[in-house]
Amino acid sequence: MDQASRALLDMGQAPELYRYAPEELLPLHLEAADAVVAERRQQVPILDRRAREAGIDRISRKSDLVPLLFPHSTYKSYPTSFVEKKRWKDLARWLTTLSSDDATTVDFDGVTDEDEWVDRLRENGHFVIATSGTTGKCSFLRHSTEDRARKADAFARQLGWPFARADGSRSYFWLGPHIGVNSAMDAATLGASLWSTPDNAFFLTDERLRLTDISRLAAMRRRMADGVATPGEIAAFEKQQQARSQALYPGIDAFIDRLLDRRNEKLSISGTWAQHLLVRDRARERGIPDGAFHPESIVSAGGGIKNVALPEDYQEQVARFYGDVVRTGTYGMTEMFQLMNRCEKLRYHLPPGLLPLVLDQAGETLLNTEDVTGEVVVGRFAFVDFAITGRWSGTITSDRVEFDTGAHCLCGRPGPTILDTITRYRTDDDTIGCAGTIDGYIRGALAS
Amino acid sequence: MTALVSETPHRVRHVARGVPVSGDERSFGAGASRFVTPALDLDALVWPRSEPGPAFDTPVAEIMDVLVELGSWLERDPDGLVADALAAARRTNPLPAGVLTEAYASLGRTFTRRTMEFMIEQELGGADVLDGWRTISGTPSGREVRVRAFPARVVHVLAGNAPGVGAVSLLRAALTKGVNLFKLPSNDLYSTSLLLAGLHAVAPGHPTSRSCSAAYWRGGDAEVESVLFRPQFFDKLAAWGGEASLRSARAYVGPGFELVSFDPKTSVSLIGREAFASAESLRAAAEAAATDIMLMDQQACAASRFQYVEGSAAEADRFAAALLPRLGVARRLGSAVGNPVPADIREEVEALRDLAPYARVFGGYEGSGLVVRTEEPVDFHPENKVANVVPVDRLEDALGRINVATQSVGVYPASRKASLRDALAAAGAQRVVTLGNVPVVEAGLPHDGFYPLQRLVRWVSDEG
Numbered sequence: 001m002d003q004a005s006r007a008l009l010d011m012g013q014a015p016e017l018y019r020y021a022p023e024e025l026l027p028l029h030l031e032a033a034d035a036v037v038a039e040r041r042q043q044v045p046i047l048d049r050r051a052r053e054a055g056i057d058r059i060s061r062k063s064d065l066v067p068l069l070f071p072h073s074t075y076k077s078y079p080t081s082f083v084e085k086k087r088w089k090d091l092a093r094w095l096t097t098l099s100s101d102d103a104t105t106v107d108f109d110g111v112t113d114e115d116e117w118v119d120r121l122r123e124n125g126h127f128v129i130a131t132s133g134t135t136g137k138c139s140f141l142r143h144s145t146e147d148r149a150r151k152a153d154a155f156a157r158q159l160g161w162p163f164a165r166a167d168g169s170r171s172y173f174w175l176g177p178h179i180g181v182n183s184a185m186d187a188a189t190l191g192a193s194l195w196s197t198p199d200n201a202f203f204l205t206d207e208r209l210r211l212t213d214i215s216r217l218a219a220m221r222r223r224m225a226d227g228v229a230t231p232g233e234i235a236a237f238e239k240q241q242q243a244r245s246q247a248l249y250p251g252i253d254a255f256i257d258r259l260l261d262r263r264n265e266k267l268s269i270s271g272t273w274a275q276h277l278l279v280r281d282r283a284r285e286r287g288i289p290d291g292a293f294h295p296e297s298i299v300s301a302g303g304g305i306k307n308v309a310l311p312e313d314y315q316e317q318v319a320r321f322y323g324d325v326v327r328t329g330t331y332g333m334t335e336m337f338q339l340m341n342r343c344e345k346l347r348y349h350l351p352p353g354l355l356p357l358v359l360d361q362a363g364e365t366l367l368n369t370e371d372v373t374g375e376v377v378v379g380r381f382a383f384v385d386f387a388i389t390g391r392w393s394g395t396i397t398s399d400r401v402e403f404d405t406g407a408h409c410l411c412g413r414p415g416p417t418i419l420d421t422i423t424r425y426r427t428d429d430d431t432i433g434c435a436g437t438i439d440g441y442i443r444g445a446l447a448s
Numbered sequence: 449m450t451a452l453v454s455e456t457p458h459r460v461r462h463v464a465r466g467v468p469v470s471g472d473e474r475s476f477g478a479g480a481s482r483f484v485t486p487a488l489d490l491d492a493l494v495w496p497r498s499e500p501g502p503a504f505d506t507p508v509a510e511i512m513d514v515l516v517e518l519g520s521w522l523e524r525d526p527d528g529l530v531a532d533a534l535a536a537a538r539r540t541n542p543l544p545a546g547v548l549t550e551a552y553a554s555l556g557r558t559f560t561r562r563t564m565e566f567m568i569e570q571e572l573g574g575a576d577v578l579d580g581w582r583t584i585s586g587t588p589s590g591r592e593v594r595v596r597a598f599p600a601r602v603v604h605v606l607a608g609n610a611p612g613v614g615a616v617s618l619l620r621a622a623l624t625k626g627v628n629l630f631k632l633p634s635n636d637l638y639s640t641s642l643l644l645a646g647l648h649a650v651a652p653g654h655p656t657s658r659s660c661s662a663a664y665w666r667g668g669d670a671e672v673e674s675v676l677f678r679p680q681f682f683d684k685l686a687a688w689g690g691e692a693s694l695r696s697a698r699a700y701v702g703p704g705f706e707l708v709s710f711d712p713k714t715s716v717s718l719i720g721r722e723a724f725a726s727a728e729s730l731r732a733a734a735e736a737a738a739t740d741i742m743l744m745d746q747q748a749c750a751a752s753r754f755q756y757v758e759g760s761a762a763e764a765d766r767f768a769a770a771l772l773p774r775l776g777v778a779r780r781l782g783s784a785v786g787n788p789v790p791a792d793i794r795e796e797v798e799a800l801r802d803l804a805p806y807a808r809v810f811g812g813y814e815g816s817g818l819v820v821r822t823e824e825p826v827d828f829h830p831e832n833k834v835a836n837v838v839p840v841d842r843l844e845d846a847l848g849r850i851n852v853a854t855q856s857v858g859v860y861p862a863s864r865k866a867s868l869r870d871a872l873a874a875a876g877a878q879r880v881v882t883l884g885n886v887p888v889v890e891a892g893l894p895h896d897g898f899y900p901l902q903r904l905v906r907w908v909s910d911e912g
Contacts, residue, residue, distance in 0.1 A: 046798045071795060074799070431609075434613065435751070440853070
């Protein structure tokens with residue numbers, strides 16, 4: 001790792017993480033970006049081609065990074081058939097083209113599915129994180145073992161900021177699975193190790209969340225598209241899918257009861273909005289009133305509102321139920337190892353080792369250029385995460401952010417912030433064409 | 449002031465039972481793509497079921513006269529309305545200017561008498577069944593029976609990827625004499641209103657003109673669709689494009705309100721090993737494939753996307769190399785340099801560049817054509833002049849890739865069609881064409897597996 005990146009990562013130590021003025025960080029950011037791009041170009045051919053096509057020899061301004069950013073879809077750009085036909089070596093060859101180290105030297109003998117493929121890579125120093133796409137195609141992002149250590153370090157510093165420190169003193173309730181290779185599982189594991197001790201960490205299930213279940217969906221879609229799936233096969237598959245979506249729930253009452261039994265202790269509770277409502281409902285059944293939790297308990301909620309019927313005021317309902325507890329907020333994603341914490345004034349602060357870029361909606365023009373200060377720019381969020389060396393971390397998101405380039409946050413800390421108004425750019429633009437694929441002919445459980 | 453000019457929204461016209469309506473009461477979109485429409489006056493757009501439609505008893509011959517006039521009006525453009533519509537479309541339609549200009553220039557040719565007569569003869573067996581009651585003889589019961597292709601009430605949800613969609617929809621609608629409400633797509637807000645304005649210009653107050661309305665509302669807008677999509681107003685929903693247009697329509701289809709679906713389609717080419725017989729045959733096959741790929745710069749459903757080549761990977765590479773330059777040649781409905789390859793396709797192609805020998809990539813992203821040779825078809829949907837070449841040992845091996853979403857299958861050489869067509873049809877394909885002839889789309893032939901005129905009328909019998 002280059003010196004500037006290392007210096008940036010060393011900055012921002014607890015307890016006050018965010019204390020650097022942007023003009024102090026800018027030269028280091030550019031120096032680090034230049035060093036990282038120069039090194040990564042040698043390793044990642046796509047990055048090198050992009051740099052050559054854009055005529056970028058070195059990074060001297062933030063805008064030089066714009067043509068080099070990868071969208072998240074880059075990490076699922078492999079041919080689906082590599083998974084379907086168990087071409088693990090070829091899949092590793094693809095992964096290597098997006099990585100700073102060679103994953104093809106790993107021996108994949110005996111690997112039967114992509115979960116085992118990721119396991120095998122992790123055993124050999126390639127910390128691959130997967131994401132599970134709704135389309136049935138998973139993304140794979142490679143990191144080094146050192147990257148993972150840096151991620152754990154960042155989590156240790158950042159979790160709970162600015163309201164609490166993750167010091168192992170709480171009971172930890174994670175309303176989901178924690179074994180598996182995607183980033184939520186990684187967050188569950190890291191969170192448990194930081195907030196709690198093994199005796200006091202509880203997960204909804206110890207069953208492994210398998211990528212195979214997702215790719216099975218893709219394979220089924222393919223069989224239907226090819227016209228070879230039989231009615232009996234589809235019926236069995238749909239039944240299996242339903243069973244799977246309900247499978248997490250047999251033990252949920254006991255799990256929630258244990259959580260409620262400990263409500264007078266300091267807890268850390270993470271779950272989806274729908275799950276928090278389930279906790280509330282169970283509490284009502286037991287006659288537990290709103291606001292019955294230890295005031296230092298930490299409650300975080302998010303995600304999981306797709307395909308779930310929630311009341312319009314679900315956030316208020318959950319807030320009312322837990323009452324006066326600590327609500328931390330983080331903004332992050334699989335592609336990022338250093339998170340952004342929400343301060344008392346509900347704004348997200350950026351760790352020094354994260355270079356923020358705000359682009360126009362098309363993702364082509366940089367809006368938070370060096371000379372823009374003191375105004376709020378609205379656009380598509382992108383970043384370079386200097387904690388990641390196992391691949392090129394320059395990433396463009398689909399998130400629309402309001403980015404305040406002011407010298408100080410309302411909370412008094414220096415540096416730019418992101419307002420608590422993050423949304424997704426939507427693409428349903430009401431255009432209709434006569435061209436399309438067999439995907440439009442596959443419906444039901446498979447379409448979701 | 450330039451800022452003000454650029455922020456002037458595009459004005460989209462409605463047509464209420466034949467009469468063009470202007471206004472800016474409603475606004476859609478933002479920035480450069482913002483447009484305004486008149487208020488949506490639902491009462492003015494529909495026809496009461498208590499009375500027959502205006503053209504129910506108008507002779508087809510008279511309707512054809514009016515449509516021929518419309519065709520001539522479109523070619524002459526006496527009021528400059530075609531030029532205006534084209535200018536507006538050029539600012540908003542994603543098609544390259546040259547293709548769009550050519551598409552507008554050929555709108556008039558849709559309405560030739562020869563085409564209309566052929567359609568009616570092919571699809572309905574003659575105009576008698578439109579103008580009156582055709583006697584059916586030889587019924588098993590011995591009764592005297594008459595049938596009529598009776599005009600229907602149709603709401604059309606149009607696709608906007610090619611202006612020809614609106615033209616052919618109007619042609620079918622007019623010939624079948626029903627009442628027709630055209631829902632404009634946001635990617636083609638101008639061509640159908642233009643056609644109806646033309647009808648109003650050449651035959652003001654004519655029953656055919658009074659039988660047509662057009663309006664924009666956001667697809668899926670429940671406030672509009674839950675009111676309009678009812679058997680009290682319409683018999684049929686003629687919807688193009690599948691998922692997007694049917695997202696909400698599906699909820700309204702029921703007894704008395706049926707769906708005539710022009711489903712989304714993919715088209716492919718099958719190139720036999722005869723292509724490698726000589727340099728000349730390779731050149732001819734590549735040229736024919738390029739012609740089929742480039743239709744509307746690959747925005748049309750008939751445009752070929754996957755090229756199954758009978759041969760080895762090396763031969764497929766030879767074909768790919770021969771194909772690439774042909775994709776950079778301007779054609780009637782295809783540009784030499786079109787729009788750049790979209791970012792999502794580019795991402796996938798970038799990954800494939802490093803996966804030789806699994807894949808080989810020919811060409812760049814600037815819009816002059818891109819050919820990707822892979823062992824299996826790519827996961828993405830090729831568009832903007834992107835061809836995926838896939839080698840197969842035998843053309844029959846490609847049958848597994850043919851399904852109900854497959855529309856046109858271009859075959860080289862023509863002699864291979866006869867042995868393949870039944871299997872192609874059985875797998876779901878709807879059109880088998882000699883490679884290079886895909887762009888010749890002829891009205892009066894089956895469309896996506898059916899005769900549209902037959903589906904756009906109500907078949908009524910009078911039995912003795």
